[in-house]
Amino acid sequence: MLAYIIWMFALVKFGGSVITDKSKFGEAREDIIARLCSEISFLKKGVIVHGGGSFGHIKAVKYGFKNGCENRVYFSEIHGDMIKLNEIILDNLLSNNIPAVSIPPHTFYPFGDLKAFRYYIQEGFIPVTYGDVFWKDGKGWIISGDDLMLMISRELRPDIAIFVSDVDGIYEDLERKKILDVITPEMVSSLKIHDVGDATGGLRKKLEVMFQIAKMGIKTYIVGGFLHNNLRKALKGEDFIGTEVRV
Ligand code: IP8
Numbered sequence: 001m002l003a004y005i006i007w008m009f010a011l012v013k014f015g016g017s018v019i020t021d022k023s024k025f026g027e028a029r030e031d032i033i034a035r036l037c038s039e040i041s042f043l044k045k046g047v048i049v050h051g052g053g054s055f056g057h058i059k060a061v062k063y064g065f066k067n068g069c070e071n072r073v074y075f076s077e078i079h080g081d082m083i084k085l086n087e088i089i090l091d092n093l094l095s096n097n098i099p100a101v102s103i104p105p106h107t108f109y110p111f112g113d114l115k116a117f118r119y120y121i122q123e124g125f126i127p128v129t130y131g132d133v134f135w136k137d138g139k140g141w142i143i144s145g146d147d148l149m150l151m152i153s154r155e156l157r158p159d160i161a162i163f164v165s166d167v168d169g170i171y172e173d174l175e176r177k178k179i180l181d182v183i184t185p186e187m188v189s190s191l192k193i194h195d196v197g198d199a200t201g202g203l204r205k206k207l208e209v210m211f212q213i214a215k216m217g218i219k220t221y222i223v224g225g226f227l228h229n230n231l232r233k234a235l236k237g238e239d240f241i242g243t244e245v246r247v
Helices: 002-007 030-039 053-062 072-095 115-122 145-156 185-190 203-215 230-236
Strands: 009-014 045-050 100-102 126-130 132-136 139-143 160-165 171-173 219-224 242-245
Touching: 009 145, 009 230, 030 072, 030 230, 045 072, 045 115, 045 145, 053 072, 053 132, 072 100, 072 126, 072 132, 072 139, 115 126, 115 145, 126 145, 145 160, 145 203, 160 203, 160 230, 185 203, 203 219, 203 242, 219 230
Parallel strands: 009 045, 009 160, 045 126, 100 126, 160 219
Antiparallel strands: 132 139, 219 242
16 A cells, blocks of 8 residues: 555645635635645645635636636736635645645646646646636636646546545435445436535536546545545545545
8 A cells, every 4th residue: 555655646636615715705724724735745746736715716706707707807816816825725735845836727728738747747746736717719717626637637647536625525415414435427316416606616517527537547536625634544545534436
């Protein structure tokens, strides 16, 4: 197991609802960010993606980025807010001696490839990217962290993809709070999914992305981010609270 952990290439997404309080604009959960960063400090090879949370979604919804927004100043505003959140993540990774390097989406999306990721991984760094705004056809749009997880999985083929979430997994039964150990596409229609109205779609869209990643043969998990050491355990192949996504 130890040897596997050392060479394992992990792709981890810190969900926006875990790292920020989504109801308060610009409110980062610094204690949780610090803990999550410390839990991945043993990783030798990885890419970190983070969501927008209250730094991205509140204004993205307000300014109508879901259907494209022509206002360049609004675009710059959200882009600047996301840089602030990214800086908090970078500071915390660095505090844990993680050689993080930020590769913001506007440097490669929608016109480029993931060459920069390959290069920095090869050189021993941990690239960090995030859900953000991007400009196309005269309008600003949102590229979500989940879309980036899929893109990175396709091009870089990690061994494991972990979505750190504000829920502890996929609930089979919301009332009894029973979490599924495994979810497959066939099971989705029988689940009661309450999708939230953020700028990039809720759980249903997230699951679609996860199934596509799992289809590539990548171990794919949704794990609770509010539980101490849960992410570390999932990465190390120990017992953790969460749901495996399988096809
Ligand atoms: O939180 C959305 O990324 P997500 C980013 O991963 C913005 O969906 C700017 C709303």
